Amino acid sequence: MDSLTENSDIKEEPDVKRMKIETPTVGEGFTILKAFNSVDKKSKVKRVLPRWLTTPQIISVNLQNLETKVSDLKQLDKSIRRLLIANGVISLFPVQAEVIPWLIESNRQSDVMFPRDICVSAPTGSGKTLAFVLPVIQILKKHKVKKIRALVILPTQDLARQVFAAFKTYSEGTTIDICLITGQHSFEVEQKQIRSKNEAFGYLTKVDVLVCTAGRLVDHLKLTEGLDLEFLEFLIIDEADRVLESVQNDWLYHLEKHISPDGSSRTLNQFTLQKKRPPQKLLFSATLSQDPEKLQQLSLFQPKLFTSIVDSADDPTVKPEEVNSDKFIGKYTTPNELTERYIETSIDLKPLVLFKFIKQEELRKTLVFTHSVESAHRLTILLKTMFGKERVVQEISSQLQPKSRVALINEFSEGTLDILISTDSLARGIDLPGVQCVINYSAPKYLKSYIHRAGRTARAGVQGLAVTFLHTSQLPKFKSLLKQADKHNVEEIKISEEDLEPLGEQYRKSLNELKAVVDKEEKLDLQKIKSAKRSKPKFKRKKADRVGKKAV
Numbered sequence: 001m002d003s004l005t006e007n008s009d010i011k012e013e014p015d016v017k018r019m020k021i022e023t024p025t026v027g028e029g030f031t032i033l034k035a036f037n038s039v040d041k042k043s044k045v046k047r048v049l050p051r052w053l054t055t056p057q058i059i060s061v062n063l064q065n066l067e068t069k070v071s072d073l074k075q076l077d078k079s080i081r082r083l084l085i086a087n088g089v090i091s092l093f094p095v096q097a098e099v100i101p102w103l104i105e106s107n108r109q110s111d112v113m114f115p116r117d118i119c120v121s122a123p124t125g126s127g128k129t130l131a132f133v134l135p136v137i138q139i140l141k142k143h144k145v146k147k148i149r150a151l152v153i154l155p156t157q158d159l160a161r162q163v164f165a166a167f168k169t170y171s172e173g174t175t176i177d178i179c180l181i182t183g184q185h186s187f188e189v190e191q192k193q194i195r196s197k198n199e200a201f202g203y204l205t206k207v208d209v210l211v212c213t214a215g216r217l218v219d220h221l222k223l224t225e226g227l228d229l230e231f232l233e234f235l236i237i238d239e240a241d242r243v244l245e246s247v248q249n250d251w252l253y254h255l256e257k258h259i260s261p262d263g264s265s266r267t268l269n270q271f272t273l274q275k276k277r278p279p280q281k282l283l284f285s286a287t288l289s290q291d292p293e294k295l296q297q298l299s300l301f302q303p304k305l306f307t308s309i310v311d312s313a314d315d316p317t318v319k320p321e322e323v324n325s326d327k328f329i330g331k332y333t334t335p336n337e338l339t340e341r342y343i344e345t346s347i348d349l350k351p352l353v354l355f356k357f358i359k360q361e362e363l364r365k366t367l368v369f370t371h372s373v374e375s376a377h378r379l380t381i382l383l384k385t386m387f388g389k390e391r392v393v394q395e396i397s398s399q400l401q402p403k404s405r406v407a408l409i410n411e412f413s414e415g416t417l418d419i420l421i422s423t424d425s426l427a428r429g430i431d432l433p434g435v436q437c438v439i440n441y442s443a444p445k446y447l448k449s450y451i452h453r454a455g456r457t458a459r460a461g462v463q464g465l466a467v468t469f470l471h472t473s474q475l476p477k478f479k480s481l482l483k484q485a486d487k488h489n490v491e492e493i494k495i496s497e498e499d500l501e502p503l504g505e506q507y508r509k510s511l512n513e514l515k516a517v518v519d520k521e522e523k524l525d526l527q528k529i530k531s532a533k534r535s536k537p538k539f540k541r542k543k544a545d546r547v548g549k550k551a552v
């Protein structure tokens with residue numbers, strides 16, 4: 001569970017209650033062995049972490065001086081290198097330079113030993129997607145027979161679509177087929193995309209890579225006859241901490257049951273060694289849980305951790321064993337290019353302060369996060385009224401149809417939309433190019449939400465600004481939140497009441513307009529409820545008739 005103290009289980013002392021214990025009275029000359037006095041002795045209990053967690057492969061967060069040129073990375077096939085360059089990727093980002101060769105090499109040796117599972121924790125926008133897309137494509141290219149060999153699980157439809165697009169781009173010129181199953185199409189359509197039925201051979205798989213959301217995957221695991229995961233080589237979980245938190249349809253249980261009905265992939269022994277190798281698990285996130293208990297549910301095989309560290313001087317000669325694990329266990333890193341600020345404001349003036357801030361900073365591509373759909377809706381109406389034609393403002397939430405969400409995301413990415421007001425549904429993983437500023441209009445409750453929201457800007461080595469709006473009472477909590485990420489110097493941007501004074505009249509008018517719109521919407525909603533109620537008695541009568549007949 002996310003919480004302000006979400007990492008406390010990793011490094012904090014246990015909650016030893018201060019108990020006052022009477023010293024037993026004994027005759028002189030006797031020493032009491034292990035006399036218990038918890039008031040005096042409160043020893044620190046330091047958790048012993050498994051070695052793989054304390055000796056990670058360290059990933060630099062420096063996206064400015066890139067050392068690995070795509071053209072020099074001989075482990076990658078020429079065709080993929082060509083595609084990268086054609087798509088503007090000239091050098092590899094650090095996470096790619098570390099993970100791609102390692103995965104390719106571990107696969108090369110997979111006949112001799114099962115490849116190790118990996119956990120990758122690197123900042124938002126640091127290029128984690130290509131770190132798994134490219135090696136998976138390269139490794140799967142060799143197969144002639146169509147089988148599902150890679151399963152990629154993501155927390156949302158939008159993210160699944162994005163990863164699907166990356167697989168499509170980099171599988172160009174190969175025979176690899178990729179399928180997206182998120183519930184955006186009907187169940188039958190998705191079933192037909194996954195497999196076909198042949199009179200002579202039964203079900204035949206039509207795809208190599210299945211990109212899906214956890215919930216939709218379970219539906220298919222339960223209902224799609226012929227969905228065959230026997231040949232799975234990769235199980236990739238992107239935004240892994242989020243996916244693992246999701247209990248959606250008990251996805252992990254169903255998946256494990258499907259991959260190995262007898263549970264044999266859980267442990268490695270003589271019996272399992274004779275069997276096909278279990279899929280290699282690749283976990284990615286900017287806020288990956290490094291809590292062994294949480295990761296244990298995945299039964300990782302000899303896992304290896306790739307992680308960035310906080311406060312790193314980015315010294316390439318630094319050895320993993322020399323880095324204090326406090327620098328990465330339970331810590332999340334953010335991009336070097338991210339500038340963070342906060343603005344203190346009263347609740348009443350918050351929308352006006354937002355308006356003023358956007359104007360004074362001449363912000364365009366700006367993403368504003370609110371805590372609820374309703375708040376996003378009202379803020380959108382208000383800003384639309386205040387900005388008029390000066391800025392194009394729109395709202396987005398998980399309540400919209402996928403098509404409308406796609407359209408809004410595209411418009412914002414292309415720059416035809418200036419301000420997009422969103423709930424947390426857009427906080428994770430979504431790659432919106434060139435977001436100038438992220439505004440936490442509602443303060444995020446958890447460090448993870450803060451990191452992911454802020455991470456929609458300052459991506460791929462480009463500068464970005466994240467500003468959090470706070471009421472005075474929220475300030476201490478926000479500062480302690482930032483402390484968890486070793487952020488001690490986030491500065492304030494001051495907007496004084498004098499600055500706001502000239503906008504007062506316009507603000508009052510806009511608030512009145514907002515009230516009129518909201519009243520109108522509420523009336524419409526009420527009418528809808530009333531007409532729904534009016535049509536209800538028909539059903540009731542029918543039911544009553546039935547009951548009556550039954551009684552007779």
Ligand SMILES: Nc1ncnc2c1ncn2[C@@H]1O[C@H](COP(=O)(O)OP(=O)(O)OP(=O)(O)O)[C@@H](O)[C@H]1O
Pocket residue numbers: 088089090091092093096122123124125126127128129130285286428429430431433455459460
């Ligand atoms: N080597 C590279 N050179 C230039 N751009 C790159 C490179 N690798 C990735 N990118 C671009 O960087 C952006 C961020 O990449 P990506 O979405 O994979 O980040 P991420 O680490 O998965 O972020 P998040 O944690 O927010 O999901 C994308 O637009 C991607 O196309």
